[in-house]
Amino acid sequence: MSSLVRDPRGGYGRPKKKDQRSNFELYSWFFMRISGLALIFMALYHLTWWNLIVGVEHLDSGLVRERWTNPFWRLFNVGLVSFAMLHGLNGLRYSIEDYVRRPGPRVATKAVLYAIVLASLAWGIFALLTFNPAVPGHRA
Amino acid sequence: MATVHRVRGLWTALRYRGREGMWTWLLHRATGLGILLFLIIHVIDTAIVIYWPGLYDHALNLYRNPVFRFAELLIFFSVLFHALNGLRIIVQDFWPGVMRHQRQLGLAAIGAAVILILPVAWIMLAPIFHLRDEPGTARHRARMQARQPSINDYRGPAAPTTTAPPVTEAAP
Numbered sequence: 592m593s594s595l596v597r598d599p600r601g602g603y604g605r606p607k608k609k610d611q612r613s614n615f616e617l618y619s620w621f622f623m624r625i626s627g628l629a630l631i632f633m634a635l636y637h638l639t640w641w642n643l644i645v646g647v648e649h650l651d652s653g654l655v656r657e658r659w660t661n662p663f664w665r666l667f668n669v670g671l672v673s674f675a676m677l678h679g680l681n682g683l684r685y686s687i688e689d690y691v692r693r694p695g696p697r698v699a700t701k702a703v704l705y706a707i708v709l710a711s712l713a714w715g716i717f718a719l720l721t722f723n724p725a726v727p728g729h730r731a
Numbered sequence: 732m733a734t735v736h737r738v739r740g741l742w743t744a745l746r747y748r749g750r751e752g753m754w755t756w757l758l759h760r761a762t763g764l765g766i767l768l769f770l771i772i773h774v775i776d777t778a779i780v781i782y783w784p785g786l787y788d789h790a791l792n793l794y795r796n797p798v799f800r801f802a803e804l805l806i807f808f809s810v811l812f813h814a815l816n817g818l819r820i821i822v823q824d825f826w827p828g829v830m831r832h833q834r835q836l837g838l839a840a841i842g843a844a845v846i847l848i849l850p851v852a853w854i855m856l857a858p859i860f861h862l863r864d865e866p867g868t869a870r871h872r873a874r875m876q877a878r879q880p881s882i883n884d885y886r887g888p889a890a891p892t893t894t895a896p897p898v899t900e901a902a903p
Contacts, residue, residue, distance in 0.1 A: 624821050624824070627814075627817045627818075627821065628818075628821065630814070631814045631817070631818065634810055634814070635810065635811070635814060638806075638807055638810060642803065642807060642851075642854075642855060642866075643851065643854050643855070643866055644866055644867055645866070645867045645870075646858075646865040646866040646867035646868065646871065647791075647794070647803070648795065648858070648865040649865065649867055649868075649870075649871040650791055651788055651791060652780050652784035652785075652787045652788050653878070654874075655777070655780050655787070656780075656784075672770075672774055675766075675770055676767075676770065676774070679763065679766065679767035679770060680767075682760075682763045682764070682767065683764070683767060686760060686764060707771065708767070708771065711770075711771045711774050711775050712774070714774065714775060714778050715774040715775075715777070715778050717778070718777075718778035718779075718780070718781045719778075721781065722781045
């Protein structure tokens with residue numbers, strides 16, 4: 592971020608304290624568009640592959656092991672779960688800020704729900720990155 | 732300063748005639764939160780496969796209940812609508828001229844999601860009514876024949892065979 596801002600009376604100077612606004616909402620807006628576009632393809636591919644081509648009736652741990660033996664699909668899933676969870680987390684933030692107006696309950700709601708979303712994201716990425724079909728403990 | 736009464740209750744919300752803009756906004760939020768809830772459960776139960784594959788297979792057996800098939804279809808529809816409506820929002824953001832047609836575009840997003848879910852519903856629901864094979868059945872059979880038999884394949888004692896023994900023709 593640039594530390595220089597346009598002074599309405601001409602010239603550039605260091606921002607005054609009250610002018611220092613974060614660009615977080617801009618970045619979050621942009622992230623929702625970028626991740627949303629990626630998710631249209633990634634999530635719909637994932638749903639089509641497992642529900643309409645493989646058939647969930649045929650799914651078992653052996654099939655997951657076959658799929659995850661290929662590092663490409665593990666990385667694809669890391670991308671899919673990261674984009675989906677962070678896109679969902681930001682959507683959840685919009686909803687909390689719409690419905691929970693008082694500061695105390697808002698912080699508490701955010702703390703609990705962010706923890707749940709981020710913990711399941713971490714658990715999912717951990718599973719995908721540490722999975723090793725050659726290790727007996729990981730006999731998926 | 733006038734007080735703005737923000738929360739007017741459910742009845743006011745239902746009577747509020749926001750039409751297409753409100754319907755798509757409401758559906759977008761409801762489907763988004765629904766997908767997030769499903770996603771958390773889905774990620775947690777899929778990730779257990781690395782340490783507890785047996786538990787994973789047990790969870791999958793629970794999901795074979797037809798009730799879950801309808802829930803999966805609902806998730807599929809939610810993703811489809813959320814994707815199409817999200818695409819509409821992106822187009823409107825980057826190309827403000829089309830805002831003039833936002834009503835029609837909102838209805839188009841709902842309509843396209845409803846049309847696209849029809850073949851998906853047939854493929855996903857027909858197998859539970861025995862109208863059609865589960866997708867991927869041929870591939871599944873080939874895979875089962877190719878791999879080593881496993882104790883996980885055991886489905887209890889085989890049903891007694893009721894077919895008559897083959898009739899051998901008497902030698903002339």
